[in-house]
Amino acid sequence: MIPLSDMNAACGLPLVKEPRSADDAVDLARRLKALADPTRLLLLSLVASSRGGEACVCDLTEPVGLAQPTVSHHLKVLTDAGLLARDQRGAWAYFAVVPGALDAIAARLVEA
Amino acid sequence: MIPLSDMNAACGLPLVKEPRSADDAVDLARRLKALADPTRLLLLSLVASSRGGEACVCDLTEPVGLAQPTVSHHLKVLTDAGLLARDQRGAWAYFAVVPGALDAIAARLVEA
DNA sequence: AGGGGATATCGACAGCCATCGATATCCCCT
DNA sequence: AGGGGATATCGATGGCTGTCGATATCCCCT
Numbered sequence: 001m002i003p004l005s006d007m008n009a010a011c012g013l014p015l016v017k018e019p020r021s022a023d024d025a026v027d028l029a030r031r032l033k034a035l036a037d038p039t040r041l042l043l044l045s046l047v048a049s050s051r052g053g054e055a056c057v058c059d060l061t062e063p064v065g066l067a068q069p070t071v072s073h074h075l076k077v078l079t080d081a082g083l084l085a086r087d088q089r090g091a092w093a094y095f096a097v098v099p100g101a102l103d104a105i106a107a108r109l110v111e112a
Numbered sequence: 113m114i115p116l117s118d119m120n121a122a123c124g125l126p127l128v129k130e131p132r133s134a135d136d137a138v139d140l141a142r143r144l145k146a147l148a149d150p151t152r153l154l155l156l157s158l159v160a161s162s163r164g165g166e167a168c169v170c171d172l173t174e175p176v177g178l179a180q181p182t183v184s185h186h187l188k189v190l191t192d193a194g195l196l197a198r199d200q201r202g203a204w205a206y207f208a209v210v211p212g213a214l215d216a217i218a219a220r221l222v223e224a
Numbered sequence: 225a226g227g228g229g230a231t232a233t234c235g236a237c238a239g240c241c242a243t244c245g246a247t248a249t250c251c252c253c254t
Numbered sequence: 255a256g257g258g259g260a261t262a263t264c265g266a267t268g269g270c271t272g273t274c275g276a277t278a279t280c281c282c283c284t
Contacts, residue, residue: 017160017161018161019154019157019158019160019161019175020153020154020156020157022150022154025150025151025153025154025157026150028150028153029147029148029149029150029152029153032144032147032148033148035141035144035148035221036141036144036145036147036148037141038134038137038138038140038141039137040141041132041137041140041141042131042132042134042137044132045131045132045137046131048129048131049128049129049130049131050128051128053128063131102221102222103222105221106218106219106221106222107218109147109214109217109218109221110214110215110218
């Protein structure tokens, strides 16, 4: 961590508090990219509002009006970003919203 | 607004609450896209942590390590998304974070 | 009026991404 | 074992986007 005084000296910008670190920006941007898509926001909302808080791909394909591989792709993006949890039960894959995941991102958004 | 019962009948998905509307998803995704970039998160943070809560382009070019047109482009994206306010004072353009803009997006993220 | 500095716009280019059809994989049931 | 259904992966494609240099615009100062 570079001291605030050194950063001021380095870039000449008068700071009143520490700006977000570059690493934090990269990581947060990666998670926000997963959310910054209408289809994925819709999928997230559909899963969250489903009975039991979970849904399988076959339930989601028709509401979003996209082909099955596309829906599967979006669910993978959301899962890789830590927003959805995947639970395989027999031939079906059930997806549920990871508790607190959205809140954590929202908190990082407003904290700085 | 389609009643919840009708939506259940239409898509067969058992819902326990209303999912996010498609229009809301499109609008929120548009704003999140503006945030889903490391450079723009860094710029936002740099502006917010600057003395007086504002900074001009010439102050931001060096900290982010990008060319002036690129920084200007990112600031325009953030301004168009309602996250930054532009104030022209003489030859300089000062940018400041719009109060409550980030909080509003964070709130929409967790509300559903 | 003219010159110099700060910012915005333009055109181009490379890389990423959403989407699809086709196909592969996996699981259950008979 | 084999068939059928649910899901994941692959390859291709069109569109979007981050980046830059060059240029235009605007403002101040002399």
